[in-house]
Amino acid sequence: MSLEEIRAFSSELLAAYARNGAPRSLVIDLQQRRLARLLEVARGTRAYRDLHRLRDAPIVDKARLMARFDDHVVDGRPSRVHAFAFLGQARPGALLDQRHIVTTTSGTTGEVGVFVVDAPGFARLRATVFARIFRGQLRPEGFALLLRRRYRMSFVVALGGHTMTAVLALRMPRIGGIVADVRALSIDDPLPLLVASLNAAPPLLLHSYATVLEVLAHEALRGRLRIQPEIVTAGSEPLTQQARAVVGAAFPGAALVETWGATEHVGLATACPLGHLHLNEDAALVEAVDADDRPVADGSWSERVLVTNLLNHAQPLLRYRLDDRVRIEGTPCPCGSPLRRVEIVGRTDDVVYLDDGRGFQVHAPIPFEIALLGVPGLLQFALVHEEQNRLRVSIVIEEGADGVVVADLVCERLERYFADHGLTPFVSFVIEETATLSRHARSKKLRQITSRVPRPTGNTLVPAAQRRRHSPEQSS
Ligand SMILES: [Zn+2]
Known part of the structure; x- marks a missing residue:
């Protein structure tokens, strides 16, 4: 054999x-x-x-x-x-x-x-x-x-x-x-x-x-x-x-x-x-x-x-x-x-659907990643869409970095991201520091973006970038 x-x-x-x-x-x-x-x-x-x-x-x-x-x-x-x-x-x-x-x-x-x-x-x-x-x-x-x-x-x-x-x-x-x-x-x-x-x-x-x-x-x-x-x-x-x-x-x-x-x-x-x-x-x-x-x-x-x-x-x-x-x-x-x-x-990460008051925007994982790219002291993060328009962000801090400073930076980046997409009054999030991110029990895969909210149905879906072009005036 x-x-x-x-x-x-x-x-x-x-x-x-x-x-x-x-x-x-x-x-x-x-x-x-x-x-x-x-x-x-x-x-x-x-x-x-x-x-x-x-x-x-x-x-x-x-x-x-x-x-x-x-x-x-x-x-x-x-x-x-x-x-x-x-x-x-x-x-x-x-x-x-x-x-x-x-x-x-x-x-x-x-x-x-x-x-x-x-x-x-x-x-x-x-x-x-x-x-x-x-x-x-x-x-x-x-x-x-x-x-x-x-x-x-x-x-x-x-x-x-x-x-x-x-x-x-x-x-x-x-x-x-x-x-x-x-x-x-x-x-x-x-x-x-x-x-x-x-x-x-x-x-x-x-x-x-x-x-x-x-x-x-x-x-x-x-x-x-x-x-x-x-x-x-x-x-x-x-x-x-x-x-x-x-x-x-x-x-x-x-x-x-x-x-x-x-x-x-x-x-x-x-x-x-x-x-x-x-x-x-x-x-x-x-x-x-x-x-x-x-x-x-x-x-x-x-x-x-x-x-x-x-x-x-x-x-x-x-x-x-x-x-x-x-x-x-x-x-x-x-x-x-x-x-x-x-x-x-969509390999392991979920797509997040956020309601901007007129319909659902589609947010792919990559823009979130880019939004948090290069935050000094940030080692890893995981974002969970827990309830419609409510997010939890877990962050792992680099050794020797100040957790409060890093969390503030992450908060700033996310606020800017949601403002850019006209989502500021509609979306809320919490940031928590954690020692390690949990992996899926069997696959051991780490999911960076997870949604626990069912995918909306109907024809109200608009890609986030496209929506932003058509309605630029909503940020706070
Ligand atoms: Zn090639």
Whole structure:
């Protein structure tokens, strides 16, 4: 088995790396061949027994997939019962029946999802991501050498459950020290211990959640964390402007690479050296669709996406619905990649809808982040929309900074933000200082912007910036 996995990983790594600069037609050719093979494999399931074309595949979401679990796995294996029992007993990253990787979603959106992928397919998926992460770092000759030197990587992630990040961190060492020396560090460890572990074996590649990278970057700026990674990769959470700036300052020699993945597909997109996310079209088909699952044009924002995982031959995922809003760019990126660019919103942060007395304004997370960007002494913040137009802002203060001064600055910035949007008389907020921000119990993701207020219905929604242009005269 593991030899097959190593072979799949190595060959896909080199081939996918070569495709970084290949003509688009070659990528599309491969995509279509992989799709044809996937459909053939999918006919081995009860759900897709008679399926011939992707467009005839019914749209699947997590609830449907979980309800009909046994129908969606090839040859009916592993069964739902078998997979759930395995999750209860096995360590994350272990193989079920010597051939299947099993992962679960965090359950942030309702029911927990359980996903199965064949080990070679999983190896190819992650190889594709690595090939994109290493793009621009090495020439092809150097890249071949990479396979022969032990490249040290550290994953600082939640290791408790069978989440995709835990499996990614823990599965790699079992692929063998041939490809890399991979360390998995738990974000539940106290910070001084994490710093000491990283210092003891400095990684060339450091992977974590964006907010954790931010914390580690501050440790580096204070001189406690002494590593010089070549590559820093961020996943699972949006990479905020603030995180980008701090990580850049702390690790000036490193390329900071953002990734977009899901439990259902580990490598949907990877950022290019210019910082644009590109779809991994050789491993996935991503359809941007509206609320009725109809395709939206390139350059328009979708309501959600339909993902077809081209490399999972155990539980074929065809036109699987994810709630991410994306915008796919049809024109080529100046970086020269044959893969299309994609922008994503709403990955973990919520959109906040604020009532300005005439209707609801839509506030995306990024403007809030920018409003609080560069407040001296502010380490992290979390904003919760608790009741309609009432917000709570939790702030974490940098060591040695004055909490009262920082809170005043945050207050000033937010007041200005709401005044700019004509919301001053309508919106109230409280600021509280806290030692740490709480993470989601299972996923350990930190949500910077959370809304507990239901999304308003009707046609009264206006993007905040647009509303501001049309009604400039309302600030106090
Ligand atoms: Zn690019």
